[in-house]
Amino acid sequence: MYVILVYDVNVNRVNKVLKVARKYLHWVQNSVLEGELTEARYRKLKAELLAIINEKEDSLLFYTFNTRKYTSREAIGVKKGGEEWIL
Amino acid sequence: MYVILVYDVNVNRVNKVLKVARKYLHWVQNSVLEGELTEARYRKLKAELLAIINEKEDSLLFYTFNTRKYTSREAIGVKKGGEEWIL
Numbered sequence: 001m002y003v004i005l006v007y008d009v010n011v012n013r014v015n016k017v018l019k020v021a022r023k024y025l026h027w028v029q030n031s032v033l034e035g036e037l038t039e040a041r042y043r044k045l046k047a048e049l050l051a052i053i054n055e056k057e058d059s060l061l062f063y064t065f066n067t068r069k070y071t072s073r074e075a076i077g078v079k080k081g082g083e084e085w086i087l
Numbered sequence: 088m089y090v091i092l093v094y095d096v097n098v099n100r101v102n103k104v105l106k107v108a109r110k111y112l113h114w115v116q117n118s119v120l121e122g123e124l125t126e127a128r129y130r131k132l133k134a135e136l137l138a139i140i141n142e143k144e145d146s147l148l149f150y151t152f153n154t155r156k157y158t159s160r161e162a163i164g165v166k167k168g169g170e171e172w173i174l
Binding site for chain 2: 001004006008028029030031032046049050053054055056057058059060061062063064065066069070071072073074075076077078079
């Protein structure tokens with residue numbers, strides 16, 4: 001399955017969330033990652049992220065597709081948000 | 088065409104961006120909107136947003152699909168980010 005993840009989490013948890021998400025998906029732009037996952041790895045990703053986030057403050061949005069079906073992905077503006085955990 | 092928009096803009100421009108984006112798409116969660124658009128309205132949306140954002144500080148990410156093709160959309164955690172311009 002193909003997964004697009006959009007996260008919006010407290011700055012204190014951004015690095016942890018990114019570090020986990022990058023084990024499963026590749027970073028696209030700002031708070032978006034995507035990639036091909038098995039159903040099992042998708043469940044594992046969700047479980048790992050749920051253990052990190054505070055559901056009262058943070059949010060995660062997962063789009064799933066049978067295959068990578070988007071026609072285009074267009075990015076406008078600055079690229080940001082993927083660098084934090086490297087620094 | 089079906090469009091998913093993820094925005095990450097300076098707080099000073101969030102309300103303006105949301106107000107424009109909501110004319111074309113419906114708000115989903117945090118910084119994500121989506122909806123069915125004609126090619127012409129998609130171009131118009133981009134033009135309107137480009138007039139608002141600062142490309143050195145802000146970012147927009149558009150996914151486009153021939154039709155709404157996602158299998159599931161799963162939201163975890165707090166719903167936020169869509170209310171600002173109403174308040």
